[in-house]
Amino acid sequence: MKINVQDKPFVQQEKMGNRGRLLVKCPDRPGIVAAISKFLFEHEANIIESNQYSNDPEGGTFFIRIEFEAPNLAEKAAAMENDFLALSEKFEMEHQFAYGEGRKKTAIFVSKESHCLLELLWEWQSGDLKTDIALVISNHEDTRGIVESLGIPFYYIPANKDIRKQVEEEQIKLLKEHEVDLIILARYMQILTSDFVDHFPNQIINIHHSFLPAFIGARPYERAYDRGVKLIGATSHYVTNDLDEGPIIEQDIERVNHRDHVPGLKKIGQSIERRVLARAVKWHLEDRVIVHGNKTIVFH
Template sequence: MDENVNMKLKQQSKQAENRGRLLVKCPDKPGIVSLVSTFLYNHKANIIESSQYSSDPENGTFFIRIEFQCENLIEQAVQIEKDFVEVARKHSMDYHFAFGNERKRSAIFVSKEPHCLMELLWEWQNGDLETDVVVVISNHEEARDMVESLGIPFHYIPANKDIRKQVEAEQIRLMEEYNVDLLILARYMQILTPDFVSHFPNQIINIHHSFLPAFIGARPYERAYGRGVKLIGATSHYVTNDLDEGPIIEQDIERVDHRDSVIDLKKIGSRIERRVLAKAVKWHLENRVIVEGNKTIVFH
């Protein structure tokens, strides 16, 4: 790994040691914010960020994300989680604690087009993604030199529908070998099977060229140009067994007009894809996303 990148990662790790996050989903009723805040106060934690949302204040579901700081959190984390079990049971809470010293490990899947991969690697090098990029997997060789120059392992695995079962078996093996928490599809132009997806629920983030639900499938920019669209965009979402229909994390658009060719649309679209995917990955890593059915609650 590049020495400057390694130094930044060490600095981030040190700064994050006493940071924690708590995500809660439960039936809405008065006092939940006070209850959770008091619990953290009693464990000598200082709340530094809090966001909440209710689907219906009368009879809905309540969601909250709290980021907190606590001295010697690494030593206290197990006890904090243990003490919260009874609180969660009493109030029918689904919850998740994340601690700053538990850095997620990410794999990036890419095909020929490198723009989303390059954006993610830049964000990672710059210290803006809370993850270790531990492996890049591709069905093409184009990105190898760029990836390996950063000290990241690169695995070339040719893929097509005739050998999909063997390919995915090898990919799953690599995910286990590298102990991967998050899979990022940075324009990986292969359809994943239900068997593969089932191994990684809400752990695969995809970027879809074009603006869902319009122009699903192949050649979206050509079809958008033929339709004379005035807006193009991109969607980043969790991968499910329904093609390009998983819970949406982030979307964005830009205006175009009759002067823009298909090449122009693709250039504009690639800019949107890069920033939309990077935002979605960043928010996932920062525990800002709660999946609720086929939609998401995103605490920006």
Template sequence: MNSYMQDRIKGFTEKNENKARFLIKCPDQPGIVSTVSEFLFKQGANIVESDQYTMDPEGGQFFMRIEFECPNLMKNANKIEKDFQPIAEEFHMDWRIMYVSQLKNVAIFVSKEPHCLLELLWEYQSGDLMANIALVISNHDTCREMVESLGIPFYHIPANKDIRQEVEEKQKQLLKEYEVDLIVLARYMQILTDDFVKNFKNQIINIHHSFLPAFIGAKPYERAYARGVKMIGATSHYVTGDLDEGPIIEQNIGRVDHRDNASDMKKIGQSIERSVLASAVKWHLEDRIIVHENKTIVF
């Protein structure tokens, strides 16, 4: 990382050293909000932002995200989490507290097309995407220069179907070495094995270049052109074992008309892909997403 980004990140973490995000998922019942907010109040915390959602008012699933500030947060983090344990058990909560000053380590996987990578790097430089971009892994060498010029390590690991396992071994070693929390597939054109995906549940974000579930699989722009659609789209989603079937985080579309051939659609689509992927990554980094079955709650 270059010194400019080091300064920027230092400024961010210092400013947010007492800020955290509380994510909760549990069966709905009366008293959850009251109990959690009273708990935070007793810890001396101030609630900055709070969102909740009940999937089905009667006997349903309850989701909550609270952003709070608390003096001396990092010193008290262990105590807070320990004190909350009994409440969590009483309400059968699936919960976690994420500390804003602990930036997530991100690995970006890319192939030849650089547009999504470039968008992420640009938002990173501009301070809109607060994370530690730890490394970039690519099965081609084309993007090396733009990555290394920012002081980010770049690893070229050639890949194809036949050496998939071997490739993933190398990747997993790097991900471990850099303590990666989030993998972004920024138009990485290789399929990951089930085994790899299971190791990073809800930690791999992919961009698919169609408005899913339309045009699942390969060559979506060509197929969109053949079908004669009047709009094309892009979808960011968490990766699961089923290709292009994981929980959708964000989608957007752009207008095309009869004058646009498959190659025009691809160009129009690229700018949609860029913003849809960047939004999904930002929301993940801000701990705004709770995955429930095959859906996302985005607070």
């Protein structure tokens, strides 16, 4: 069984043409690393980076991410993946192959607040966010000029709870037409229905302006201020049908004190949100995240 992946061919720099990644999740037992290493050696692959983890060496689950290079990888990738099936069956693996030329397509959803969107666009422009931004969808017009100035299609789709079904049908149609692999909710202030979420399992990344599981839902800064917290934070997670309770990818915090009122907390929080979301998206794009139940294994 393969871990869900949506990589598509994309011609990049020559130095990335022979680079591949392999992610594996399986029951822990002796010989897994040796078997995978032997397989890669037999396919002329040189291991560049390897990270592994077991949540319990005695009867637990084993996770590994390997980055490798192999000559003429594009030509032999299909045969390589087919050959791996026997090994996968032997060790009961869920696995995913990805390649340097497999550049994921992303869609960004945003409402009025633009700080997370701007951070993603800056990272993308600088080349640090290796993705094709296929489109931006918003329920407000505020960011249209910024997005379109970069040559990215912008779709204004008003949304509220009364028209949610037809709005999501239109959004899903656009996402399918653009062959989107990852949806980024960059402060998109609308609740997604279970139907929408079910279309994109582990393909929607959200940023929540709170250090979950504290202050789930709306107005977290106001509630944090009322509680007198000394730390505020942000959480980036995969979206599931449980509000703000999907597998957490990344979190960060800043210290605050009694002098920081709600506007100050929001300003500090926006800075945290930007960097937390950007890191989570990068790690997903680099195939560094394996979802396990309601948790993630993130190989930095």
